[in-house]
Amino acid sequence: MRPQRLMEFVAETLTNAPEVQRAVPWQEGGVRPYGVQVTFLTGAELWLGVMAQAAPGESYDEPEVPVTAEPPAEVAVPELLEGGKVTPLSAEAYIAAVLTNSGSAEIKRAYGYSEGATMTRPTSAPGVGLEFHSAGRGFLPFIHTARAGQGKGRQAFDLQEAF
Numbered sequence: 384m385r386p387q388r389l390m391e392f393v394a395e396t397l398t399n400a401p402e403v404q405r406a407v408p409w410q411e412g413g414v415r416p417y418g419v420q421v422t423f424l425t426g427a428e429l430w431l432g433v434m435a436q437a438a439p440g441e442s443y444d445e446p447e448v449p450v451t452a453e454p455p456a457e458v459a460v461p462e463l464l465e466g467g468k469v470t471p472l473s474a475e476a477y478i479a480a481v482l483t484n485s486g487s488a489e490i491k492r493a494y495g496y497s498e499g500a501t502m503t504r505p506t507s508a509p510g511v512g513l514e515f516h517s518a519g520r521g522f523l524p525f526i527h528t529a530r531a532g533q534g535k536g537r538q539a540f541d542l543q544e545a546f
Contacts, residue, residue, distance in 0.1 A: 384489055385447055389513075389521050390417040390433040392487070397421055400481045402463045411526070411539075418526065421478075426531025427469045427546045431478075431510070431523045438519040450517035451488035458483050468545035471509035471525055472497055478511045478523070491516050496524075508540050 384392065390408050397406035402424055409420035409430060417433035437443060438450070460480040465473050475495030482493040492514040496507075513521035527535035528546040 384435060384449070384513075384515055384517075384519065384521060385437075385443065386417045386433055386435045388447070389435050390419060392485075393431065393433060393482070393523065394419045396482060396485045396487075397478065400477075401460075402477065414539075415526065419523075423463065423469055425464065425467070425469065428527075428529040428533075428535065429469070429474055429525060429546070430527040430535055432526050434522040434524075436520040436522070438515070438517040441517070441519065449489050450515065452491070452516040454486050454488050455483050455490060455492055460484065465545070468530075469528075470545050471528070471542055474525070475509050475511055482511065482513065489515050489517070509542065 394406045394408055397403050404422045404424050406419050406421045409418040410416050415432050419431045419433060421429045421431065458480050461476045463469055463473055463477045475497055479493045479495045490513060494512050496510045496512060508524055510524035525542055526539050528542045529535050530546045
């Protein structure tokens with residue numbers, strides 16, 4: 384799934400999630416041409432970057448030919464809030480589950496970046512990854528967070544522990 388279509392898919396899918404008030408396409412100048420700004424029901428906000436890696440042999444100069452197969456099995460959607468707030472880890476798990484349960488026949492797997500992280504192999508930054516049946520991949524790094532009523536911070540990847 385190419386970046387533009389991935390951005391639209393993520394925004395539409397998250398808009399329909401129970402804990403999400405809205406999810407709209409977002410960009411940050413020439414640095415991040417694709418992204419989704421998510422506003423949760425609590426008013427907390429999360430800005431996702433949207434990037435994609437083409438399947439081996441695929442060229443973005445040619446028309447996209449989606450590869451479909453069986454969508455991933457549905458999973459339980461975990462609680463988003465921890466003590467009344469969203470955390471990067473809870474957002475990872477929540478968004479990965481919502482994307483898994485989207486029914487998209489292009490998605491093979493959705494996962495939080497922290498999934499499988501250890502003390503010796505920690506994740507560098509929170510986010511959600513996607514594996515597609517085409518062998519392409521999608522990446523949704525968490526760029527900014529904000530508590531209800533706050534603006535996003537100036538420094539990318541300087542995320543709040545709870546928002």
